[in-house]
Amino acid sequence: MPSPPGAPADDRRRRFDELYAANQHQVLGYLLRRTDNTDDAADVFAETFLIAWRRLDDLPVGQQARMWLYGTARRTLANYRRGERRRSALADRLRADLAHAYLAHAYQPPEFEGEMAEISSAFRRLPEPDRELLALVAWEGLDHGQLAAVLGCSRNAARIRLHRARRKLADELLSSQRRRSSPPHAHAYLTNGDIA
Amino acid sequence: MNPVTRISPISDAQAGMLTTPGTLTDLGHQIAATAVLGAPGRSHRRLAGRGATRRKLIIGVPAAGALAVAGLIAASLGSPGQKVGPVAIGPARAQAAVLSVTRHGGYLDVIVTNPLADARKYREEFARLGLNITLTLVPASPSLVGTLVYAATPSSIQPITAVGKCWTGGGGSVCPVGVRVPLDFKGSAQLTFGRPARPGERYETTAPVTAKGEAMHGMTFVGKTATVVISMLAARHVTVGDYWFQNARCEGVNTTRSMPGSWYVTGANPWAPGQVSLQVSKTWPARTCLGVATPVRPAPSPSPSPAA
Incomplete structure (x- = not known):
């Protein structure tokens, strides 16, 4: 009723x-x-x-x-x-x-080229939990407390895991750039703290 | 700029623009129109045990063979005390009806009695009754066949529940099998019932695989090897239609190819008639992907019903 x-x-x-x-x-x-x-x-x-x-x-x-x-x-x-x-x-x-x-091609998952393709490839090589952490920050714009709420962990744990995920991405980027032996941008990301 | 930001596949604004105007808004209205157990102003009735003295108008399709689901739905008067729907059986002629519509005072009780029928026939019949009700059928795992899987209805339409028609992991055996519609109902409603899947057809809605009526009812299998579980399934003439496992990057992977028999089974779901999907892990206990909460069933009740 x-x-x-x-x-x-x-x-x-x-x-x-x-x-x-x-x-x-x-x-x-x-x-x-x-x-x-x-x-x-x-x-x-x-x-x-x-x-x-x-x-x-x-x-x-x-x-x-x-x-x-x-x-x-x-x-x-x-x-x-x-x-x-x-x-x-x-x-x-x-x-x-x-x-x-x-x-209708109004939406297609993007195909990246050049540096973007390299970032995308390095990102995809990461374990899924690391990718999710980085994505929640970069794509959804979450802070540490919000990450913790989504993932069901403490704020401190979220911060530590995010730090590790960023480092893993930087390592992936560095190693792929070493393979290409071209001047890396990954190091800059790592040192200026601007990565993910 | 954050490099991951640059590889975002799509923005929220772009996502919203992929839908035609009204789609998301209407979906929100439909969701909010579904019944919530225990919500204020709602009541739930059990089908069995209702008063037996009312006269009931039965509208159904007399069977003229197994496929007699033609759109003509004949009206007939049921006998006092008759129960309707898949729980209790009405008069012989009503047993094969595609739709049972029983009048109770100012209401119609609508119950699908033949979940194999062509959904178009239901729509036509509702239209004939002057009701703007859309009924669709989706392939459901066995214990959900004939039950109301979803109802997007205004609050004036109430679910009718019955005991023992489906079995849920957390919700027991009280399941929605129909709806009670006011005779003067002027709005629109959308009902989805579970129907049996055809051979090889994948279920679109599933109950827990160990629920009564499901392929692995009563089976204890978590932690056993795939070889053992496959052998247990074979005794029931059940095969594995799909495997799911987490790869080294903690990504879930679905595959139809055989997995090593030494892997451990961590879970299972109904997949298709005579088939289940097995979740397997190379190690036991299964490796958890630390850093992120392990995926768990999101709702406390696994019954995909409006009353769940």
Whole structure:
């Protein structure tokens, strides 16, 4: 039965609408940056917000809610890759939109050239957890505390792991440049602290 | 500039522009229209044990052979005390109906009784009843067949749950099998039911692989070698349709090729009829990718249902 106006159900709906409006593009962007499979991106998008809707009362508020959504999207995508399926008609239109955009070349995973290709290649050679740390900082713009919230670890652990991931990327870049024996830019990244 | 920033595949703004206007907004409305167990103003009814004295209008398709799912849905009066849907059986003529619509006062109870039917027929029938309800069917692992996998509905539409129709890891056996729609319903709703998968067709929605009715029900297999588990599966005429493992870079890899029999099984999921997907690891205990929380099931209830 519908709740009367002003009842908690309406407040719940309003909170979800605000959460959705503030984060829909960010969560979709997060997913499309992690997978080339647009069907999975659409399904996981719907699943992530469905979980948020069901567990709205447990969600943190403000900016931390987005971290919760990133973490949920990350775990749900991992589960999809392991074979769990939660396909529903909910995501049908989004699936179709993304597939169409893909086919129409409105969206294609980029192919990098030159220095960018080198960075991309070095990045892809890193272990997935390191890539995720670097990406969360570089692509989603997270700080240490936010990283910790997404990954479910302490702020200090996030800081240390990020430092190691940056070092690994710098090492990968250096070694690839040594192979090419050209003047490296990786060293500069490492020493000026500007890497990832 | 941060070098990783430069290789970002797509920005948030670009991602948003890939969708047609309204798609994301409508999806948000649909999600918020799904029922939440225990949410204020919601109630859940069990199908079994309802009052037996009401007259019920049964609308269904009499079977005229196994494929008799033609769109004509005939109205007939059910006998008092008759239960509907896949849990209890109505009169003989209603057993093979694709859709059972039972009237209770100002409501219609809608239950899919033949999840093999052509979804178009349901749509036509809802239209005939003047209801803007879209019903789709997705291939589901066995314990979810015939259950409501998703419902994007306004709060005036309530799920009907039944005991023992599906089995979930955390949610027990109370599962949604239909919806109760007000007779004067003017909005739109989208319902998705699980249907059996065809041979070789991959499930699009899955229950825990050890749930009752699933390929590995009651099986203890985590930590055993692939050889042992494959042999246990063979006794049930189940094969492995897919393997998943983490490579040296902690990336999840899916493969259909055989993995070494000495690897350890860390988990499994339903994959397709007679097939499961095995998660394997070269070492036991499985190496965890330190630095990032291990992926876990995101929702406390694994039942992909609106009432979960």
